[in-house]
């Protein structure tokens with residue numbers, strides 16, 4: 119039996135929803151742009167049973183995939199749990215059998231030895247298939263018609279890492295996917311396997327190497343010639359796990375690196391630049407400029423996540439757990455293994471930053487992300503005491519001019535990760551829509567907002583109203599009509 123009564127953080131808007139959903143012809147305020155057809159697919163989590171340990175990471179929440187399906191100006195919504203072996207084992211036992219994030223030593227003795235992933239981080243459409251991704255396991259294939267779970271996928275048997283990533287990169291020129299797994303040969307192994315997969319889903323290249331130390335490699339960036347691999351701050355060990363701790367601890371003294379890997383090179387060609395001691399959980403984009411490789415990313419000053427505490431007992435610092443859009447330059451002609459850092463915008467932002475994905479690896483101009491605009495009102499009498507926690511705005515950050523345009527979601531709202539949808543396939547960079555789900559705390563419901571990316575100050579062109587709280591998203595992707603066999 120599920121009992122959430124002892125979960126003080128899972129109340130009100132943040133209580134588990136615990137149902138699967140189909141909403142046909144959703145209520146819409148405004149007008150859905152008829153030119154965008156496809157789906158906004160979201161992956162996040164909803165607890166089937168409460169976590170076994172109160173100090174576990176929210177990364178352990180059961181995966182839940184949802185989809186706003188756009189067709190000729192009409193939107194349907196569908197939501198399903200990702201039914202991993204772990205989910206099915208819990209359901210059969212009527213309780214949470216699995217312990218802390220990536221620590222099998224904390225599992226219930228009766229837990230079966232199955233894949234412990236909850237597949238809750240990023241949806242991916244690739245080679246005609248839909249996947250639910252999390253970095254501790256292989257991709258889980260999802261039926262795009264029903265959102266039911268099919269099972270793990272290993273790219274025709276040629277993908278040998280035991281883990282995948284929540285942030286593979288698709289090269290828009292070649293159609294190839296650059297992807298990887300860390301802890302690739304098992305828990306607490308320092309092996310990274312880096313893959314190139316062609317657009318039909320077949321592995322064409324594998325590179326095996328070791329990271330400077332075992333750390334969270336959550337995201338990478340690519341250029342036409344290089345793969346950039348950030349390693350920072352989080353440490354782990356088998357001893358930690360046997361002591362019953364969560365997988366990661368923060369070590370403020372651990373150096374941060376960015377590995378620059380030639381896409382056609384060998385493991386010996388990797389150069390590890392020592393970057394400033396930031397936390398690079400997510401990247402925006404990268405490019406080559408002569409001998410220089412340039413990375414732009416919203417990097418944190420220190421530990422982003424309070425649920426992965428410092429190894430030396432230092433309390434989490436919310437001031438330093440903030441992200442700023444920064445640029446890093448690595449010079450391959452220099453003997454210096456350092457990096458030049460520039461902070462491009464003085465305001466702190468959500469690190470769930472996005473670009474127009476058609477420009478991955480290419481010169482680009484705009485980054486998009488959410489932030490808290492304190493100059494905007496927040497109605498605490500209707501929405502509760504959350505004003506400091508909300509991302510009430512999306513910004514379009516112009517990297518060429520340093521200007522920022524902003525969209526405001528409302529005085530009882532908080533926005534989840536933004537996503538850019540091109541107006542047409544061949545539309546110029548930035549010509550399209552920003553979409554994302556807003557939590558309306560006053561109405562206890564979720565609203566999908568759609569704003570013209572070039573007219574953000576004018577507000578949204580449409581809002582899709584759900585008559586309930588949708589499960590929260592980690593990452594979402596826009597998938598065009600022709601990318602998947604939708605229903």
Ligand SMILES: [Fe+2]
Nearest residue numbers: 284336400593
């Ligand atoms: Fe992520």
